[in-house]
Amino acid sequence: AQTVTQSQPEMSVQEAETVTLSCTYDTSENNYYLFWYKQPPSRQMILVIRQEAYKQQNATENRFSVNFQKAAKSFSLKISDSQLGDTAMYFCASRGTQGGSEKLVFGKGTKLTVNP
Amino acid sequence: GAVVSQHPSRVICKSGTSVKIECRSLDFQATTMFWYRQFPKQSLMLMATSNEGSKATYEQGVEKDKFLINHASLTLSTLTVTSAHPEDSSFYICSARADRISEAFFGQGTRLTVV
Numbered sequence: 288a289q290t291v292t293q294s295q296p297e298m299s300v301q302e303a304e305t306v307t308l309s310c311t312y313d314t315s316e317n318n319y320y321l322f323w324y325k326q327p328p329s330r331q332m333i334l335v336i337r338q339e340a341y342k343q344q345n346a347t348e349n350r351f352s353v354n355f356q357k358a359a360k361s362f363s364l365k366i367s368d369s370q371l372g373d374t375a376m377y378f379c380a381s382r383g384t385q386g387g388s389e390k391l392v393f394g395k396g397t398k399l400t401v402n403p
Numbered sequence: 404g405a406v407v408s409q410h411p412s413r414v415i416c417k418s419g420t421s422v423k424i425e426c427r428s429l430d431f432q433a434t435t436m437f438w439y440r441q442f443p444k445q446s447l448m449l450m451a452t453s454n455e456g457s458k459a460t461y462e463q464g465v466e467k468d469k470f471l472i473n474h475a476s477l478t479l480s481t482l483t484v485t486s487a488h489p490e491d492s493s494f495y496i497c498s499a500r501a502d503r504i505s506e507a508f509f510g511q512g513t514r515l516t517v518v
Binding site for chain 1: 435437441445446447449452494496498503504506507508509511512
């Protein structure tokens with residue numbers, strides 16, 4: 288079974304600064320995917336970034352990057368140059384590739400507030 | 404990214420009635436769709452997984468007779484909450500995926516209020 292743990296219920300950061308959200312996971316599979324989703328007040332789930340476990344290089348998407356530590360089963364999200372629009376709930380998620388484990392498993396989320 | 408449309412965005416119904424929520428993939432064929440429920444300030448809880456043309460697979464603790472899921476085509480899945488009660492009030496979200504290696508895209512969600 289897969290599990291995803293986000294140990295920071297809430298975080299805040301000043302506009303233009305950098306913040307890192309933590310996520311650890313557990314899985315018995317060798318190949319899997321990891322995701323960070325953003326849920327703003329509109330509650331629309333938006334994919335922020337995706338990492339394939341067999342790729343050693345950390346994924347980046349503009350101001351968003353991850354620190355993927357496979358041995359430690361850690362998958363943190365770094366947001367650089369934080370903007371007010373980054374205020375949202377952030378969910379870390381994993382998905383396996385074997386039959387029955389292909390559903391997304393979400394962490395409990397981190398509420399991020401970007402202050403002006 | 405691909406577009407998933409969920410309708411309605413908000414619905415209020417009387418206790419004892421049924422309500423249907425639609426989830427459509429607009430620009431791709433979704434072999435698999437997922438239905439989630441989200442309580443305030445909590446994470447998404449998977450209710451069921453549906454594959455086109457097959458019966459849905461429900462998660463433990465989810466009443467299949469109460470939450471009817473139909474995935475009759477590659478672009479449409481529906482969730483029907485039958486004999487709704489106030490405790491069924493929640494935010495329901497669908498997601499759709501083209502195939503096993505693709506990422507899932509989410510609908511906008513439906514706020515259900517049972518009065």
